[in-house]
Amino acid sequence: MTWTFSTDLAACLATARPHVAAHPVRNTLLLSVLDALERRGPHAYGDTDPVFGWWTGADGTVEGAVLHTPPFPLLTGVLPTEAVHALGRALTADPLLTPVTGLNLRRTDAQALTRAWGAPTRVAEELRLYRLGTLTAPDPAPEGRARRATEADLPLLARWCAEFSRECGTPAGPSEASLRDRVSYGGFLVWEHDGRPVSLAAFFRPIGSVSRIGPVYTPPAERRRGYAAGVTHAVSGAAYAAGATEVLLFADLANPTSNGVYQRLGFTPVEDRVELVRA
Numbered sequence: 001m002t003w004t005f006s007t008d009l010a011a012c013l014a015t016a017r018p019h020v021a022a023h024p025v026r027n028t029l030l031l032s033v034l035d036a037l038e039r040r041g042p043h044a045y046g047d048t049d050p051v052f053g054w055w056t057g058a059d060g061t062v063e064g065a066v067l068h069t070p071p072f073p074l075l076t077g078v079l080p081t082e083a084v085h086a087l088g089r090a091l092t093a094d095p096l097l098t099p100v101t102g103l104n105l106r107r108t109d110a111q112a113l114t115r116a117w118g119a120p121t122r123v124a125e126e127l128r129l130y131r132l133g134t135l136t137a138p139d140p141a142p143e144g145r146a147r148r149a150t151e152a153d154l155p156l157l158a159r160w161c162a163e164f165s166r167e168c169g170t171p172a173g174p175s176e177a178s179l180r181d182r183v184s185y186g187g188f189l190v191w192e193h194d195g196r197p198v199s200l201a202a203f204f205r206p207i208g209s210v211s212r213i214g215p216v217y218t219p220p221a222e223r224r225r226g227y228a229a230g231v232t233h234a235v236s237g238a239a240y241a242a243g244a245t246e247v248l249l250f251a252d253l254a255n256p257t258s259n260g261v262y263q264r265l266g267f268t269p270v271e272d273r274v275e276l277v278r279a
Helices: 009-015 017-021 027-041 081-093 109-119 153-169 176-183 227-241 256-264
Strands: 001-006 051-056 060-066 075-076 101-106 121-132 145-148 188-193 196-203 210-217 247-252 268-277
Touching: 001 009, 001 081, 009 017, 009 027, 009 051, 009 060, 017 027, 017 060, 027 060, 027 075, 027 176, 027 188, 027 210, 051 081, 060 081, 081 109, 101 109, 109 121, 109 268, 145 227, 153 176, 153 188, 153 196, 153 210, 176 188, 188 227, 196 227, 210 227, 227 247, 227 256, 247 256, 247 268, 256 268
Parallel strands: 075 101, 210 247
Antiparallel strands: 001 051, 051 060, 060 075, 101 268, 121 247, 121 268, 145 188, 188 196, 196 210
């Protein structure tokens, strides 16, 4: 049983992706990042080469995977317990992992991994993964309607996504290439009221019939009018229309308002993830 770490995207896709794809709900982040790297190249998230890792079990099959796309935290998927402990040790021993300063992982793995890592850490963010059950329209319905974003909306999408990233404390907003890609398949919806955009939501291409919503953003001046609920309801329907049979989203547990909105729309909790950073 061992970890293999590499900067070879093709090797990761060939070796580790089948395992990742076998658990599409809990591995949704890994799947969407791997999809972006495959479509837009290994520098889709930054100039530094990404690092990939996969855990091979005693029978020679891959049983877990991780990836690191600096400046973002190292991202883990579903891992066996022994792989979690070994990954913590590898963070201080493997040259490809020693630059890692943050981790995005399942809450159930956090304590064991940090203990094995041996580095002081703090929780920077707590997220809850939701799965959509029965999609329920917001009541009362917000004023306005949803429409698909077009290339003419790219400046607005870039600005609002950058504002969303700043609010979330993530390293950077999406690149123009990623925005154009999502617009190309109808992945961005804009909610309009009186002919002006007031909110947006997006969905990722379905992978293995699973799609994830994000981001959902309403500028501060337009909040508390139900626009986020309206556009989330609309984008969930759009994800289904694009071929998804499972629709997911993450919500920041520090924001009870958004968690409440999503649950009223029919989303139910799956599991929690945390982002850990060196203290």
